[in-house]
Amino acid sequence: MATSIKDVAREAGVSIATVSRVLNDIDVVNEDTKKKVLDAIKELGYRPNIVARSLKTQRTKTIGILLPDISNQFYPEIVRGAEDVSNIYDYNIILCNSDLDIEKEKEYLRVLKEKMVDGVIYMSSSLRDEILELINELDLKTVLVETRDKDGVLPSVTIDNIKGSYDSTNLLIKKGIKDIAFIGTKKDNMNAWGDRYVGYEKAMNEAGIKIDSELVYLDSIKVKSGYEGIQHFLGLNKKFKGVVCASDDIAMGAINALRDNNMEIPKDVSVVGFNDNFAASIFYPKITTVSQPTYDMGSVAMRMLIKLLNKKELDEPNYVLEHELIERESTI
Template sequence: MATSIKDVAREAGVSIATVSRVLNDIDVVNEDTKKKVLDAISKLGYRPNIVARSLKTQKTKTIGILVPDISSGFYPEIVRGAEDVANIYDYNVILCNSDFDSEKEKEYLRVLKEKMVDGVIYMSSSLQEETLSIINELNLTTVLVETKDKEGSLPSVTIDNTKAAREATDYLLNKGLSKIAFAGAKKDSMNAWGDRYIGYKESLDENGIKVDESLVHYGGLKVKDGYEAVEQFENSNNEYDAVVCASDEIAMGVINALREKGKRVPEDVSVIGFNDNIMSSVFYPKITTIKQPSYDMGSVAMRMLIKMLNKKELDEYEFVLNYKLVERESCK
């Protein structure tokens, strides 16, 4: 027979109301009494009924985390950072993987609301107006990671993606490379990936170089997108001596495709990635990339969300973390 809250109260020699106050972390219980209750809970192996408790408190101590691709080398580290902080504050996590499908994202938001999550950490494949409307309509307390909405209506944790991509492109230009291709997402994508194209273009514009549209590939962030990008570049018959990639996975696809075309990296074509996932440091050649502080992005986002859930004021509404360019072997 399952242990009940009455059993805990009897074991600790206190009232049921006192046990409830300890479980709900209400400060009016003195430390000695609190210890008796916690010892009784431990001894009896009591686990509170979350559903019943949530109906009373309107809180489930559960956070939904929505990621676009859990198989990526980048997002799991964000989730780990978020989960570590959630554990400190006794929150549970529900993880949802959208597979870069905006319809799936919207459906998951509805499911998380049905599960009565207290809040959501949202990493988006495309932050559409309709998605924002759903978040507002469902009244979901939400923190964005890696992207931000145009109006700045939701708190966010990002890096300056435009500046980072501009720095990556400048890095190649400073090496004397001038025919620089781009593999990533469109500039009008309302997320970090679109900003990376903008940074690439700004760098070329500032150096008086016109973007050659035949050397710009818009796709996803996976290895296959790198292959498709090289196929497009080669079919254009235009020369290129470097490729800026919106992710390390794209960079890996680009490098392998170039190798199959008989081109050497970095001797013939330099390649720079983005994110610094774990594979970029062991791939051949090791990939020069923009390092995002992925673990910190997750942990900062979770701290922000928990502050909001506890009605505390945020230190910063749009939290912009530092990035750095990591030099390895894929550029001249």
């Protein structure tokens, strides 16, 4: 027979109401009594009825994490950081992969609301107005990771993506490279990936280097975009000595395409990635890239969300964590 709350109360020598207060983290219980109850719970292996508890408290101790592409090495480390913090505070996670599809994002947000999640950590390829409107309509407590809403209303954890891409472009410029291509996504995307084109554009403009629109390939952040981007440039007979990529996956695709066209990296073309995925450090050649503190992004976002759920004031509503430019073998 399953252990009941009555069994816990009897073992701890307290009332059922006291056990309930401890389970619901109500502060009126003194520390000694709380310890007795927690010890009894552990000793008896008691697991509270989550459904009954959520109906009473209107909280499920569950958090949804929505990400755009689970196959991208960048996101699992963010999830790991968030999950480690959620475990500390006894929250469960529902993981949703939108496959870069805005309709799937909408559907997952509705499903998470139906599942009565307490809040959402949101990473996305878009963050369009219709998504923000849906978050507000569903009244979902939300923390953004990797991106910010245009009005800065929702709490967020990011790096300065414009500065990161600016730094990587400047690295090539300082090495004397002027013919620099860019492979990524459109700058009007309301997310980190769009900001990376803005950083490239800013560095080129400040250096007085005219951007050749035929050396800009805007598609996705996947490996195939890197490969197809290089093939596109070569098909136009364009000359370039450097490529700034909006992700490490793009950089790997670009390097493979350059190799397939008998070009050496970095002798013929220098390539810079973004994110510092694990593969970037073992790929050949090892990729120069902008490193993001992915684990910290997830853990900070989860702590922020849990604070919101417990009606505590945030120390900082929009965290901007530090990035680092790591030079490896793909640049001269």
